[in-house]
Amino acid sequence: MADPANADTVPDAPEPASPGATVRLCRRSDLEPGSVRRFDVAGLRIALARIGDELFAVGDRCSHEDFPLSDGEVWAEECELECAKHGSTFDLRTGAPCSLPATTPVPVYQLVVDGDDVSVVVP
Numbered sequence: 751m752a753d754p755a756n757a758d759t760v761p762d763a764p765e766p767a768s769p770g771a772t773v774r775l776c777r778r779s780d781l782e783p784g785s786v787r788r789f790d791v792a793g794l795r796i797a798l799a800r801i802g803d804e805l806f807a808v809g810d811r812c813s814h815e816d817f818p819l820s821d822g823e824v825w826a827e828e829c830e831l832e833c834a835k836h837g838s839t840f841d842l843r844t845g846a847p848c849s850l851p852a853t854t855p856v857p858v859y860q861l862v863v864d865g866d867d868v869s870v871v872v873p
């Protein structure tokens with residue numbers, strides 16, 4: 751329980767992000783080409799993947815059995831992300847499943863890159 755005597759030292763809760771707001775994720779250089787990393791921001795669970803200099807953000811929950819796609823492998827030539835659990839792949843541009851057993855798309859999030867800073871647009 752917070753001590754009322756220290757009320758001035760308790761930090762404010764972060765403002766909830768509104769739709770259309772941008773929330774910074776990382777620097778582009780934090781992500782190696784061909785890699786994927788998970789971010790939990792603004793109530794979103796995001797798998798951020800890098801292919802060459804391009805970045806892609808999709809929901810980090812496989813639509814088959816809710817497994818983290820950020821544990822999977824980036825297929826650079828196909829621009830797909832493979833689920834490590836059963837092997838479905840998802841198109842990083844559209845979120846569409848490209849192979850079974852997943853049959854439902856995952857969400858795709860818009861990114862804003864400003865210099866080296868990468869942010870996601872809250873849907």
Ligand code: FES
Pocket residue numbers: 812813814815816817833834835836837838850851852
């Ligand atoms: S949990 Fe991803 S393909 Fe089954």
